[in-house]
Amino acid sequence: MEKHNIPQLLDIQQAHQRIRAYIHRTPLQTCAAIDAIAGCQIYFKCENLQKVGAFKARGATNAVLKLSGNLRANGVATHSSGNHAAALARAATKVGVKSYIVMPSSAPEIKKAAVRTYGGEIIECEPTLAAREEMLIKVVNETGATFIPPYNHMDIIEGQATCALEMWEENIAFDSILTPVGGGGLLAGTALVTHYLNKKAKVYAGEPEGANDAWQSFRAGSLIPVYQPKTIADGLMTSLGDITFQLIKTHVKDVFTVSEEEIVSAMRLIYERLKLVIEPSSAVPLAALLANKEVFAGKNIGIILSGGNVDLSKLPF
Amino acid sequence: MEKHNIPQLLDIQQAHQRIRAYIHRTPLQTCAAIDAIAGCQIYFKCENLQKVGAFKARGATNAVLKLSGNLRANGVATHSSGNHAAALARAATKVGVKSYIVMPSSAPEIKKAAVRTYGGEIIECEPTLAAREEMLIKVVNETGATFIPPYNHMDIIEGQATCALEMWEENIAFDSILTPVGGGGLLAGTALVTHYLNKKAKVYAGEPEGANDAWQSFRAGSLIPVYQPKTIADGLMTSLGDITFQLIKTHVKDVFTVSEEEIVSAMRLIYERLKLVIEPSSAVPLAALLANKEVFAGKNIGIILSGGNVDLSKLPF
Known part of the structure; x- marks a missing residue:
């Protein structure tokens, strides 16, 4: 990866100008009940309300x-x-x-x-x-x-970075932002734009235990794909690519893994309290936060709800 | 009912000032896919995202x-x-x-x-x-x-009217606004504020066939309560009160009834396309619109999604 190929802040801002007529500027939602459970102030970026129902x-x-x-x-x-x-x-x-x-x-x-x-x-x-x-x-x-590959491509990462760009434009002093990680396009883009806009803020990923290649790769320092991933979070089955991994290794603070039970429990909380339809992948960052409350206690946290395309007849509750 | 007791526009605006620190200003959401099905431009007022999960x-x-x-x-x-x-x-x-x-x-x-x-x-x-x-x-x-009664009270109606007040503040030229009707507080408030702000705009109600007292009363010109209502829209079991009925009779254009199948089908559309968790009552106005497309063809329509408190283990799909 040539360093000069990495999207700069201006590139991401121009990407946002380029796509803005074709996408929704999705809302940030808050929920006092979930904040009370989590022990911090969470802002949910609702990409489940995005065109085609996902940040993609x-x-x-x-x-x-x-x-x-x-x-x-x-x-x-x-x-x-x-x-x-x-x-x-x-x-x-x-x-x-x-x-x-x-x-x-x-x-x-x-x-x-x-x-x-x-x-x-x-x-x-x-x-x-x-x-x-x-x-x-x-x-x-x-x-x-x-x-046009799904994640391992600079134009894709640049586009996904516009999601966190919109979050930072809301003038909220996020201490951390959490995203799910599958192929890593959203995570890499989020980490990149956050690195440019706030050097103190940290970006974390949530990943299912049953598809923990990012967690393994992050710890090993080299790409370790997962074969035969198994998780309800069907959007997170894919493994990182070489480009997304390099950016994640450099700019992401940590990757947390969560169990299937923790994913379903966080998903239910979002349906019941936020009143939002999300796909299981979207529940993974909140599950990661709830399993590691001490890391986020009292802080301002952004969570990206990545998508809402779910088979309603197969909801796990 | 003394006419001078009816909330005036200034009363409703003052109510909005009074309560605004305690409630959410809920978003208006649009959905190209639902618009294509409906043949009109719909703005959904998301009271399912309101505090306590309902306009109440x-x-x-x-x-x-x-x-x-x-x-x-x-x-x-x-x-x-x-x-x-x-x-x-x-x-x-x-x-x-x-x-x-x-x-x-x-x-x-x-x-x-x-x-x-x-x-x-x-x-x-x-x-x-x-x-x-x-x-x-x-x-x-x-x-x-x-x-403090649930609907048949001027202070309650005045408060519920702030929902449509927020809609009109968005500067959208609504041709019609649709709400569900149970006891009639939301419907009466919506009709009242719309009457003040846009004399040409019409307010309609959607009501389940199995709890059709508003439909009956509207046609008879006098209050006809329904005994033993039966519908999945559990928030709409109650009958109109004398105060809400007087306001509805004066300011509402029409009441449409819908079948249980039409309610479930509209509910599913809102989950799948709008990605919002709603209670069955909230689906009734969209069901009414879809069953009467010719009335709304090509128009700008507001629909109030009244609440999101639903037992997830009992979703009808």
């Missing part, structure tokens, strides 16, 4: 808008069955660019329908990572589309 | 704050097992006033716990309306507490 709209939109006219003509492509797929399809359609989304044939129909609704073309493949990557290469070769 | 915080706080010092010393009382009970307990405790809440012994433990958490004293009675009223009279006689 930011990075995907930024990456598509940064493409030159030449490249736009050939379209964009990715492989994903999650929020990045929907976000990329929507961002591309908004600016008249074609999008090819490689999805496993086993992906739920509701996820395929979302991509189609946003105007993406779905290319199905066998449900293995090898088959997905192979199919993606085929699509890119045949169409000339530009591959 | 407004009226109860207004009524308590308007009590003179003399009366405050003896406390306040009500009979309710719903949001008004929690709202009154909280409002009273906030200003150092004692609150007596008469609740049926059969009320769910979670509702009793909420009242206790807010500092209310629960007095249990048999689960009949007669027993509740008898016990309330007893409590009032013994303590000198002031009875």
Whole structure:
């Protein structure tokens, strides 16, 4: 990773200007009842209320808008069955660019329908990572589309950083900001912009025990992917990439892991008290905070609720 | 009802000043996907994010704050097992006033716990309306507490009117505003403030078919209470009072009834698309709009999501 490639503060601010007509400026919500339980003052950044129901709209939109006219003509492509797929399809359609989304044939129909609704073309493949990557290469070769990866890419990280940028613009003296960590795009972007804007503030990640590659990598000092992750937080199954890991290693204070029970319990608290529909991944930072109250006691804390795309018929309560 | 008792615009504005330090100014949320389905532009006023999880915080706080010092010393009382009970307990405790809440012994433990958490004293009675009223009279006689009814009271209506006042302050040219109707406090307040601020705008109510006293009364021109109401929208079981009915008759354009299936379907849409946790009552106005799309086609519509207190283990999906 060349250091001069790392997005600077001005780059992130320009990304925010670039995407702001295409995304929501999501609200910060507070809840006295949760504060009383947590022993600190928490501001929840509601990316579950973001376009496509997740922060992924930011990075995907930024990456598509940064493409030159030449490249736009050939379209964009990715492989994903999650929020990045929907976000990329929507961002591309908004600016008249074609999008090819490689999805496993086993992906739920509701996820395929979302991509189609946003105007993406779905290319199905066998449900293995090898088959997905192979199919993606085929699509890119045949169409000339530009591959927009879900997290391990500077334009994506720059876009995700606009979420914490909006939080800092609210003039709240955050002592710490917590995000979930899967591939690390949101965490890296949050850590980067916080590093620029407040050298004293700390950024922490929450991660499920059953997909603890960031926790392991952070401690080992080198990338340790997790094979066969298992957690209700389906958005956090992916492992860090080399780019996100370098930024996280440099700018993140610590990674906390939480159990499945702690995730479900925090998720329930957010439904009952904040009255917000979130996907399980979004509950992971609050679960991490509640399991480590002494670290945050009496402080001003920002928590990013990363998304709200959940199968209502499979809620764990 | 003496006409000079009806809250004027200045009264409602003063009520808003009075209560604003005790309540949230709740956000207005929009959703492109729901707009596409509905064929109009909808702004959802999120009273599910209000203190105690419902608009009831407004009226109860207004009524308590308007009590003179003399009366405050003896406390306040009500009979309710719903949001008004929690709202009154909280409002009273906030200003150092004692609150007596008469609740049926059969009320769910979670509702009793909420009242206790807010500092209310629960007095249990048999689960009949007669027993509740008898016990309330007893409590009032013994303590000198002031009875604060849940809806049929000018201070309550004045307080609930501050919700639509905030909506109009956003400078959106609403053609219509829809609210649910149970006892009619929210509906009457909304109709009143809308009448003052925009003579052309219309206020409509949504009501469950299984508790259709407002629909019947509106058509008959006289109060027709419903006995044995039956609906998933548990906040809308109560019938109109004489005060709320007079205001509704004068200032509301129409009442629409909706089936249980329509309520559940609209509720699901709000969870899936708006990512908000609401109680079934809150889904009734959207259900009414979707069943009468031709009335609202292409217009700017405000919908009040009245509350978010729902038993998550009993969601209808």
